[in-house]
Amino acid sequence: MNTHLGLIGKKLGNTQIFTDSGEVxxxxxxxxxxxxxxxxxxxxxxxxxxxxxxxxxxxxKGVNKPEGGFYTKLGIDAPKVVKExxxxxxxxxxxxxxxxxxxxxxxxxxxxxxVSGTSxxxxxxxxxKRHGFAGFKASHGAHEYQRHGGSIGMNMTPGRVFxxxxxxxxxxxxxxxxxxxxxxxxxxxxxxVLVEGGVPGPRNGIVTVRTxxxxxxxxxxx
Amino acid sequence: xxxxxxxxxxLEKAQLRDVPPFRVGDTVNVHFRIREGDKERIQVFTGxxxxxxxxxxxxxxxxxxxxxxxxxxxxxxxxSPRVEKIDIAARGHVRQAxxxxxxxxxxxxxxxxxxxxxxxxxxxxxxxxxxxGAAGGKKKKRGKKRKKKAAEA
Numbered sequence: 001m002n003t004h005l006g007l008i009g010k011k012l013g014n015t016q017i018f019t020d021s022g023e024v025x026x027x028x029x030x031x032x033x034x035x036x037x038x039x040x041x042x043x044x045x046x047x048x049x050x051x052x053x054x055x056x057x058x059x060x061k062g063v064n065k066p067e068g069g070f071y072t073k074l075g076i077d078a079p080k081v082v083k084e085x086x087x088x089x090x091x092x093x094x095x096x097x098x099x100x101x102x103x104x105x106x107x108x109x110x111x112x113x114x115v116s117g118t119s120x121x122x123x124x125x126x127x128x129k130r131h132g133f134a135g136f137k138a139s140h141g142a143h144e145y146q147r148h149g150g151s152i153g154m155n156m157t158p159g160r161v162f163x164x165x166x167x168x169x170x171x172x173x174x175x176x177x178x179x180x181x182x183x184x185x186x187x188x189x190x191x192x193v194l195v196e197g198g199v200p201g202p203r204n205g206i207v208t209v210r211t212x213x214x215x216x217x218x219x220x221x222x
Numbered sequence: 223x224x225x226x227x228x229x230x231x232x233l234e235k236a237q238l239r240d241v242p243p244f245r246v247g248d249t250v251n252v253h254f255r256i257r258e259g260d261k262e263r264i265q266v267f268t269g270x271x272x273x274x275x276x277x278x279x280x281x282x283x284x285x286x287x288x289x290x291x292x293x294x295x296x297x298x299x300x301x302s303p304r305v306e307k308i309d310i311a312a313r314g315h316v317r318q319a320x321x322x323x324x325x326x327x328x329x330x331x332x333x334x335x336x337x338x339x340x341x342x343x344x345x346x347x348x349x350x351x352x353x354x355g356a357a358g359g360k361k362k363k364r365g366k367k368r369k370k371k372a373a374e375a
Contacts, residue, residue, distance in 0.1 A: 012227050012229055012230055013225060013227045013230050015225060015230050015233060015234055015279070016279065016280060017233075017237070018237055018299075018301070018302060018303055020303070021257075021303075021304075022255065022302050022303045022304035024299070024302075029227070029229060029230050029233065031229070190229060190232075192229060192233075194233075203227070
């Protein structure tokens with residue numbers, strides 16, 4: 001489980017960056033935070049340690065009374081998105097409820113991060129688009145069977161279709177995490193993180209960026 | 223094209239470099255920084271611009287030259303920090319945006335007429351080769367001679 005601190009952010013889009021040595025890095029620009037700590041989970045009360053972070057501002061019309069009351073007490077606007085980040089107790093200690101966290105607090109150029117987001121929804125999709133099946137021939141007598149998936153199993157033995165059989169269905173609009181993306185640049189003033197590579201979801205989609213679980217920090221060679 | 227997202231547009235704009243106003247058909251000297259091991263040096267690539275792909279920060283241009291009888295083309299990113307300098311050695315008169323037809327032509331047929339466009343002299347003065355003789359291309363000389371003749375006449 002990822003117990004590193006992260007931020008909730010918004011995917012702004014893709015561009016490219018020239019490094020000092022003149023190489024091109026393809027980057028995704030993410031507006032990371034600022035996030036507000038809206039709550040804390042403690043071992044005593046909840047059995048685990050976590051920080052609850054809020055991002056953005058919900059329009060007043062969408063805030064009901066109990067929710068509004070909760071945030072008024074904290075003295076902040078009701079956030080659009082709230083997410084919980086499981087963190088180590090030492091990390092949780094450093095932050096107070098109501099405190100703001102910005103990109104500069106969490107990320108550094110050169111480190112690796114994992115980015116999660118909701119992938120673009122493609123609706124109910126056939127087997128060729130969803131699983132990359134090859135389909136069938138357009139000629140040689142093939143007839144009304146160009147984009148089908150073929151057989152889905154055998155006969156009496158096993159007498160059933162195996163679980164997990166790749167078939168048509170909903171494609172996309174699902175939480176996807178991309179691991180080990182390198183942070184190319186952090187712009188604290190603009191609140192931007194530039195991450196090398198692609199990130200799931202459409203522009204203006206909500207993503208979470210966390211320090212990578214599987215890859216240790218490595219300094220970025222300029 | 224620059225991005226419609228203001229933050230990204232600003233990022234891209236900040237990386238744009240000052241580039242001389244070269245056009246397709248111009249003969250240019252591209253001073254390109256090259257790394258060999260841990261040493262860095264500048265190599266000059268001289269040839270005709272046969273394509274200018276205008277795409278904001280992602281813009282590139284293709285330069286074609288004949289090297290030892292073999293056609294060589296290189297694509298340079300316009301805004302790369304490795305492109306040290308671009309000199310305009312001569313301006314050619316062209317009627318196409320992409321000069322792919324030059325690939326089919328050899329020798330004398332692969333020449334371009336000097337541009338008669340207004341302002342050519344000024345551009346050459348501002349962005350031309352300052353240390354003449356350092357990179358002497360036949361095309362450049364020819365173009366200049368013609369212009370001299372035209373001026374005398």
